[in-house]
Amino acid sequence: MALVAYLFYQMGESSYKKTRLKGDPFISGNRPSKDPRDIHVGGDNLYWGFTHALRKYLDPLVEGHTGIVNDYVYWFVVTLAFVLVFLYLLI
Amino acid sequence: MNVDLLLQSPVFILGIPLLFAFLTPLADKVSKELRNAVFIIGLLLTALFVSLMAYEVYTIGSWTYVFGAEDPTAITDVSFFRITFLADGFAVLATLTIIITAVGVGIYSFGNMKDFDDLGKFYTLFLLTLAGVMGMVLTSDLFNLFVWFEVTSIASCGLIAYHNERGESVEAALKYMIISVIAGLLLLFSIGFFYGEYGVLNYFLIRDSMDGAFIDILAIGLVMVILSMKASSVPMHMWAPDAYSEAPDSITPFIAITSLGSLFVLFRLIFFVFRGAVEPSSIGNLLIILGVLSMFVGVSMALKQSDVKRLIAYLSVSQIGYMMMAVGVGFATLGTADYGAFGVNAVEGGFFHMINDGVYKALLFLSVGGIIYAADTRDLNRLGGLAHSMPFTTFFFIIGGLSIAGIPPLSGFSSKLLIYKSVYLYNPVLAIIALVVSIVTLALIGKIFFNAFLGPDQKIGMKIPRSMILSMGVLTVIIVIFSLFPNYVVSEIIAPAIEALGVAV
Numbered sequence: 001m002a003l004v005a006y007l008f009y010q011m012g013e014s015s016y017k018k019t020r021l022k023g024d025p026f027i028s029g030n031r032p033s034k035d036p037r038d039i040h041v042g043g044d045n046l047y048w049g050f051t052h053a054l055r056k057y058l059d060p061l062v063e064g065h066t067g068i069v070n071d072y073v074y075w076f077v078v079t080l081a082f083v084l085v086f087l088y089l090l091i
Numbered sequence: 092m093n094v095d096l097l098l099q100s101p102v103f104i105l106g107i108p109l110l111f112a113f114l115t116p117l118a119d120k121v122s123k124e125l126r127n128a129v130f131i132i133g134l135l136l137t138a139l140f141v142s143l144m145a146y147e148v149y150t151i152g153s154w155t156y157v158f159g160a161e162d163p164t165a166i167t168d169v170s171f172f173r174i175t176f177l178a179d180g181f182a183v184l185a186t187l188t189i190i191i192t193a194v195g196v197g198i199y200s201f202g203n204m205k206d207f208d209d210l211g212k213f214y215t216l217f218l219l220t221l222a223g224v225m226g227m228v229l230t231s232d233l234f235n236l237f238v239w240f241e242v243t244s245i246a247s248c249g250l251i252a253y254h255n256e257r258g259e260s261v262e263a264a265l266k267y268m269i270i271s272v273i274a275g276l277l278l279l280f281s282i283g284f285f286y287g288e289y290g291v292l293n294y295f296l297i298r299d300s301m302d303g304a305f306i307d308i309l310a311i312g313l314v315m316v317i318l319s320m321k322a323s324s325v326p327m328h329m330w331a332p333d334a335y336s337e338a339p340d341s342i343t344p345f346i347a348i349t350s351l352g353s354l355f356v357l358f359r360l361i362f363f364v365f366r367g368a369v370e371p372s373s374i375g376n377l378l379i380i381l382g383v384l385s386m387f388v389g390v391s392m393a394l395k396q397s398d399v400k401r402l403i404a405y406l407s408v409s410q411i412g413y414m415m416m417a418v419g420v421g422f423a424t425l426g427t428a429d430y431g432a433f434g435v436n437a438v439e440g441g442f443f444h445m446i447n448d449g450v451y452k453a454l455l456f457l458s459v460g461g462i463i464y465a466a467d468t469r470d471l472n473r474l475g476g477l478a479h480s481m482p483f484t485t486f487f488f489i490i491g492g493l494s495i496a497g498i499p500p501l502s503g504f505s506s507k508l509l510i511y512k513s514v515y516l517y518n519p520v521l522a523i524i525a526l527v528v529s530i531v532t533l534a535l536i537g538k539i540f541f542n543a544f545l546g547p548d549q550k551i552g553m554k555i556p557r558s559m560i561l562s563m564g565v566l567t568v569i570i571v572i573f574s575l576f577p578n579y580v581v582s583e584i585i586a587p588a589i590e591a592l593g594v595a596v
Contacts, residue, residue: 039393042474043474043542044539044541046538046542047534061391065392069270076316079327086367087374087377
């Protein structure tokens with residue numbers, strides 16, 4: 001499979017002629033910027049559609065991670081209570 | 092080699108890092124070169140004694156070492172207060188995992204931290220953390236466990252706050268300290284329950300004394316939750332992304348290995364000490380619940396991260412979930428025919444994943460440290476094109492990334508396959524969740540790879556020191572070895588660990 005792909009690639013390479021536009025990145029028809037950082041689409045834009053579709057699940061999850069240490073201790077106490085009740089009921 | 096010296100290896104594994112931790116700042120007063128030499132000698136000597144202990148365990152079997160006794164290996168009655176260590180297959184698995192990461196991180200630190208002052212203190216804290224986490228996994232006494240737990244917590248806290256010119260680092264260290272203090276106090280509280288009930292602290296004696304009384308359940312529940320929190324299990328994981336992302340880049344995998352150390356202790360206690368006192372399915376199902384939550388929430392939170400270190404930190408939380416779920420399935424089936432049929436394979440998968448996770452997670456954190464060193468940012472929105480200037484780091488990241496995602500033929504695949512197969516037989520839904528989490532993990536590794544390494548050369552990269560390349564290379568070689576010989580790892584390292592816990596089929 002890799003060999004077939006390579007042969008196709010070589011066929012394209014041999015007939016490739018460099019012109020003014022060929023080889024430039026295509027960004028929705030916009031003229032590419034000279035700054036390479038503008039050409040590279042990445043960061044939060046990647047998987048945007050996926051995370052947007054899951055926003056009803058992800059947003060509350062992110063909001064739950066407040067970064068406040070009181071909440072960290074709160075979850076520890078909640079888990080401890082759950083574990084103790086679970087073990088007590090099952091034994 | 093004198094056989095007696097080999098039997099003393101557990102005490103050297105703890106004594107050497109402790110001794111060298113205090114020699115390092117003295118050497119620092121003389122010269123940086125001497126300090127570095129003292130540090131690396133301490134680290135390599137510890138690695139040597141871990142290897143010697145492994146050789147001895149695999150050759151003559153396990154033994155208990157009673158510190159300070161006239162003949163430390165001959166005493167079997169440890170009903171009085173003594174510092175005791177247990178050298179067995181499980182201790183070998185844990186110490187090997189820790190020392191591989193420690194050596195990798197230590198070599199990496201030479202290059203990564205070379206521009207910082209006061210490295211004498213840094214290496215002291217490093218070696219103290221190493222001694223602490225080694226003590227946690229080697230001890231066979233609950234009070235000793237508390238002491239090593241505290242040593243690890245205090246030294247790790249210092250390492251997280253090492254960049255104390257940054258408010259975020261100090262904040263992360265403060266949070267870690269609060270969590271660790273609460274965990275430490277409650278651990279002491281639970282030890283008090285055991286001591287009040289039975290008047291002993293040794294693992295063997297507690298195991299033989301426990302009768303499943305209410306006070307036992309209370310103490311077991313406390314110990315389970317405390318160690319799960321230190322292992323960064325959801326929903327008590329929130330300290331981990333803070334601590335991992337704010338610690339110096341070179342030290343992050345080492346903080347992560349202390350979490351893995353807590354998980355080793357948890358598994359040692361539930362299999363070796365608590366097994367007879369509780370219904371296995373109750374603890375097993377609890378581990379499964381915490382494991383599934385960790386896998387799913389960890390990877391979900393990673394989706395929303397644009398800070399590359401926080402992203403890996405959440406993936407790390409997610410991987411802890413695999414181990415808890417697999418070992419939970421194994422524990423839940425203990426004493427039934429299912430244990431022989433697939434439960435033992437689940438435990439094998441879980442333990443194999445632990446050693447794998449220690450190595451590939453270290454490689455990932457270190458390669459991300461290389462990215463940050465070169466580009467001076469950890470924001471994925473600002474990274475790009477680094478493959479042009481950092482081909483080695485790119486290669487190492489690919490190896491670590493594919494391994495954490497469980498892509499064949501890398502080592503992560505071997506352990507995950509064991510987990511999928513065995514967990515499927517317990518409950519197919521668990522296997523499906525594990526597979527989905529692996530797919531999302533791969534997507535997230537792809538996100539980092541695409542963002543940081545692909546794209547046009549932004550000419551922002553600077554050359555990273557050779558020691559950083561060397562340490563990542565060493566870890567990559569270990570991953571390749573684990574990938575090429577997974578059966579050997581399972582039969583020679585994992586199986587003796589399971590046998591040591593007394594649950595071999």
